[in-house]
Amino acid sequence: MRGALLVLAMALVGCGTRGGIGPRAAAVAAPLVTAGTPDGRALLGDVATKATEAGAGPLSVVAMGETSERERLGAFVEIPEGSCLLGYARASRSVEDLDLAAFSDEGTPVAVDDAPDPHPTLLVCPPHPTRVYLAAVAASGEGLVAVGAQLVPPALAAAVGKGDERAWDARGVESGRGSVAGAR
Amino acid sequence: VSVRGTFTLACVLCVSRGPDASAAQEDLREVAGRVALAWRGAGALVVQKDSRFVTEDETLTVDIRGQGASMADAGDCRRVALVGPRGLSFHVLAALAGDDDVQRVASTAGVVELHGCGTLPETVKLKTDSGRGTLETVVGTSTSGLPAVAAVLLERTGGVLPPPPEPGPLPPLPSPQVRVSAAESREVRAGLVVGPELEWTAGLDGKGGGPLVLTEGCHRFELFAVEPKREPGHFAHLDLDGALRREGGEVIAEDQGSAPDVRLDTCVAGATKVALSFEGAPRGSTVRATHATHDLPLHMPSLWSLDARARAARILLARRVQPLPDDAVFLARGASGHTPLSMPLEPGACYVAVAALERGRSHGVQVHVTLGGRTFHDEQGMKEGAGLVAFCARESTVAEISVDTRASATGWGLAVFRALGGAWP
Numbered sequence: 001m002r003g004a005l006l007v008l009a010m011a012l013v014g015c016g017t018r019g020g021i022g023p024r025a026a027a028v029a030a031p032l033v034t035a036g037t038p039d040g041r042a043l044l045g046d047v048a049t050k051a052t053e054a055g056a057g058p059l060s061v062v063a064m065g066e067t068s069e070r071e072r073l074g075a076f077v078e079i080p081e082g083s084c085l086l087g088y089a090r091a092s093r094s095v096e097d098l099d100l101a102a103f104s105d106e107g108t109p110v111a112v113d114d115a116p117d118p119h120p121t122l123l124v125c126p127p128h129p130t131r132v133y134l135a136a137v138a139a140s141g142e143g144l145v146a147v148g149a150q151l152v153p154p155a156l157a158a159a160v161g162k163g164d165e166r167a168w169d170a171r172g173v174e175s176g177r178g179s180v181a182g183a184r
Numbered sequence: 185v186s187v188r189g190t191f192t193l194a195c196v197l198c199v200s201r202g203p204d205a206s207a208a209q210e211d212l213r214e215v216a217g218r219v220a221l222a223w224r225g226a227g228a229l230v231v232q233k234d235s236r237f238v239t240e241d242e243t244l245t246v247d248i249r250g251q252g253a254s255m256a257d258a259g260d261c262r263r264v265a266l267v268g269p270r271g272l273s274f275h276v277l278a279a280l281a282g283d284d285d286v287q288r289v290a291s292t293a294g295v296v297e298l299h300g301c302g303t304l305p306e307t308v309k310l311k312t313d314s315g316r317g318t319l320e321t322v323v324g325t326s327t328s329g330l331p332a333v334a335a336v337l338l339e340r341t342g343g344v345l346p347p348p349p350e351p352g353p354l355p356p357l358p359s360p361q362v363r364v365s366a367a368e369s370r371e372v373r374a375g376l377v378v379g380p381e382l383e384w385t386a387g388l389d390g391k392g393g394g395p396l397v398l399t400e401g402c403h404r405f406e407l408f409a410v411e412p413k414r415e416p417g418h419f420a421h422l423d424l425d426g427a428l429r430r431e432g433g434e435v436i437a438e439d440q441g442s443a444p445d446v447r448l449d450t451c452v453a454g455a456t457k458v459a460l461s462f463e464g465a466p467r468g469s470t471v472r473a474t475h476a477t478h479d480l481p482l483h484m485p486s487l488w489s490l491d492a493r494a495r496a497a498r499i500l501l502a503r504r505v506q507p508l509p510d511d512a513v514f515l516a517r518g519a520s521g522h523t524p525l526s527m528p529l530e531p532g533a534c535y536v537a538v539a540a541l542e543r544g545r546s547h548g549v550q551v552h553v554t555l556g557g558r559t560f561h562d563e564q565g566m567k568e569g570a571g572l573v574a575f576c577a578r579e580s581t582v583a584e585i586s587v588d589t590r591a592s593a594t595g596w597g598l599a600v601f602r603a604l605g606g607a608w609p
Contacts, residue, residue, distance in 0.1 A: 072239070074237070076318075097590055103237065103316070103317070104317075105210060105212040105213075105269060105318040106210055106269040106270075106317050106318075107239075107269055107272065107315060107316035107318075115522075116522050116588050116590055117522075129211065131211075133237040133318065135237070140590055
């Protein structure tokens with residue numbers, strides 16, 4: 001009890017001296033700043049885990065950053081011959097509609113998910129180009145967007161696709177028939 | 185037997201693999217690699233930059249420094265290949281040191297080549313004109329001559345087409361009076377009621393206009409100005425633009441095209457004060473306008489806001505839908521996003537479904553109707569915020585309808601009208 005009173009008294013003394021006359025030397029240290037960017041895995045982790053459980057390979061964060069409406073965010077992704085590519089983009093809640101597309105070098109859309117929802121997902125299976133440009137566009141809203149990709153053996157592609165739909169069901173989000181779309 | 189066996193094997197391959205899309209797609213790294221290989225073979229120091237993906241109407245800065253740029257000799261020559269897909273059209277703007285003139289180089293078959301010796305720029309501006317795709321950059325530095333890209337990528341030479349002939353100046357425009365008469369005839373043929381002509385005088389900056397009060401209904405204004413005087417050696421092109429704005433400044437119709445005349449179409453569901461403005465007229469000239477009107481379609485839902493009724497009227501007239509014979513047989517309202525609906529149908533009947541924004545703004549309103557295996561859709565919507573689909577039931581008894589709006593805080597109304605004249609095919 002005595003200790004608590006002592007702490008309270010010290011706190012009150014601190015408050016009283018704070019408004020002292022004239023500038024004083026800083027009583028606290030400068031805030032610690034750590035360089036870096038937000039970790040996209042936090043947005044993608046749930047999907048990546050579900051896909052991995054269904055047989056997909058490890059996650060690669062393709063791109064991540066703050067985007068405004070109609071802004072594009074993406075990168076080139078290599079797809080080994082004989083593999084499928086699971087690509088998906090997720091965003092903070094401030095993004096209401098997010099689209100995702102995979103383009104060939106020639107600019108042809110190999111797969112597109114432009115459904116009016118914020119969880120675009122696509123699966124590209126052979127035959128496919130050796131690399132695609134995987135890009136997300138915030139069709140409505142702005143915020144943090146992350147694009148992820150995982151390789152999937154073609155034999156497990158169907159299972160991975162269904163696993164993804166189950167993930168949406170579990171979250172209570174409408175399981176759109178197009179949630180795994182554009183596999184060509 | 186041998187022929188049959190071969191045929192069977194071929195079909196099995198078709199089913200299991202499908203068309204080989206990878207073979208049809210050009211890998212631009214390989215194309216750029218051929219250039220790099222040829223230049224290395226000629227003794228150049230070659231650097232292949234990171235791939236970039238460009239879309240239409242995009243401007244980017246491209247680094248064209250060669251390998252060991254800091255040690256570059258003034259006597260070195262540099263050759264740069266910018267390689268995109270064959271369908272990508274772009275141009276490069278480069279300024280030489282000490283030269284105010286900016287060189288503009290347009291792509292041929294998706295390729296631009298730059299070369300020079302001595303002090304050269306480190307970056308160039310690249311602007312895409314049409315198409316999209318990957319852009320590869322190869323830079324070769326050498327004291328000796330390097331083969332031109334066209335000599336390496338023979339398939340990208342673009343042929344030897346002669347330059348297109350200069351079409352010459354545009355023919356003179358008819359006088360405004362003649363164009364006004366033609367417009368009024370056109371409006372009468374479209375079922376509009378032509379009102380008195382309007383007239384304004386353009387200011388010294390070619391701008392002008394005035395306030396108007398639009399009565400309930402649909403309105404079309406067409407504006408005509410005199411053609412600017414032609415001077416020897418020059419030909420002036422008349423490009424009149426115009427807009428209709430509400431009192432608050434909201435644009436309800438505009439025409440920013442490159443045609444000489446202006447056409448503004450809008451519908452209002454009640455008396456509305458607007459301001460008509462134009463620009464691009466010759467200074468101090470008289471601008472004449474036709475004003476034609478059309479009544480709002482009957483049987484629009486009374487529950488809808490005035491704006492929603494006006495938007496629906498606009499799309500009904502724009503799509504030349506016959507007058508609605510009766511009230512809607514199905515009404516629904518919804519908000520942003522995807523909304524599925526279901527409505528009963530009378531087999532053999534035909535219907536018109538109209539969706540219009542009641543509040544908010546959206547890039548468009550999309551309407552899809554599915555009848556068994558048949559789908560009818562309007563994915564275009566209208567800038568004004570309405571979508572329309574016409575369909576016949578045939579033997580179907582239920583229609584699955586969905587309405588999509590792609591913006592937040594929007595509200596829409598859907599009305600489905602039974603159309604007369606439905607017939608079995």
